[in-house]
Amino acid sequence: AQSVTQLGSHVSVSEGALVLLRCNYSSSVPPYLFWYVQYPNQGLQLLLKYTSAATLVKGINGFEAEFKKSETSFHLTKPSAHMSDAAEYFCAVSEGFNKFYFGSGTKLNVKP
Amino acid sequence: NAGVTQTPKFRVLKTGQSMTLLCAQDMNHEYMYWYRQDPGMGLRLIHYSVGEGTTAKGEVPDGYNVSRLKKQNFLLGLESAAPSQTSVYFCASSLTPGESGNTIYFGEGSWLTVV
Numbered sequence: 258a259q260s261v262t263q264l265g266s267h268v269s270v271s272e273g274a275l276v277l278l279r280c281n282y283s284s285s286v287p288p289y290l291f292w293y294v295q296y297p298n299q300g301l302q303l304l305l306k307y308t309s310a311a312t313l314v315k316g317i318n319g320f321e322a323e324f325k326k327s328e329t330s331f332h333l334t335k336p337s338a339h340m341s342d343a344a345e346y347f348c349a350v351s352e353g354f355n356k357f358y359f360g361s362g363t364k365l366n367v368k369p
Numbered sequence: 370n371a372g373v374t375q376t377p378k379f380r381v382l383k384t385g386q387s388m389t390l391l392c393a394q395d396m397n398h399e400y401m402y403w404y405r406q407d408p409g410m411g412l413r414l415i416h417y418s419v420g421e422g423t424t425a426k427g428e429v430p431d432g433y434n435v436s437r438l439k440k441q442n443f444l445l446g447l448e449s450a451a452p453s454q455t456s457v458y459f460c461a462s463s464l465t466p467g468e469s470g471n472t473i474y475f476g477e478g479s480w481l482t483v484v
Contacts (some may be wrong), residue, residue: 258427266409288467289467289470289471290435291472291473293475298371298478299477299478300459300475301459301461301475302474302475302480303474305474306470306472307470308469308470310472347411347412351466351471351473352467356414356417356466357402357463357466357473359411359412360411361409361410361411362411362412364468
């Protein structure tokens with residue numbers, strides 16, 4: 258069965274510091290991978306997605322993620338955190354089983 | 370471009386009451402989903418639909434029913450609300466998952482409190 262693991266339910270960084278949110282997946286075939294962001298009291302919005310065109314994917318708001326097949330990972334990074342990045346981030350995968358599978362989410366706190 | 374629209378946004382119910390959450394999408398998507406989100410538990414799939422007239426159970430279907438009479442609408446019903454159903458409910462829609470990197474789109478959420 259497909260699974261998505263996000264390491265760390267809470268991550269705290271200082272403003273201007275590197276953001277690294279981890280996502281590992283299990284899949285027997287190359288999957289499609291997604292990162293979503295959820296701001297307080299809102300729905301989930303797509304940040305970026307991997308569809309096998311390029312292993313380094315750039316998304317909105319300066320975020321990017323790198324697909325590493327050997328590590329079955331799709332970690333999300335941003336070089337310099339901004340206060341407005343404080344939100345919950347979800348990693349997701351789909352691979353043709355008629356469903357999307359979501360990780361349990363990581364709440365990002367950005368300290369001034 | 371409305372995308373996925375949920376109504377109502379907020380609702381307070383008494384235990385035992387019934388209610389229906391309405392979801393509408395204008396993207397001509399075949400697939401529609403209902404999730405619930407609870408603190409520390411991420412998103413859990415309640416029911417989903419792969420097309421008009423079809424529905425299927427997700428991982429937490431008990432206490433809920435759904436209907437997909439029209440392609441653009443997906444209704445979630447609570448027949449007899451319980452405090453354990455206090456949650457935030459999200460509707461979502463997509464084209465076929467796992468094809469061409471199709472994306473799932475979410476509504477803004479419905480906050481339901483059962484007292």
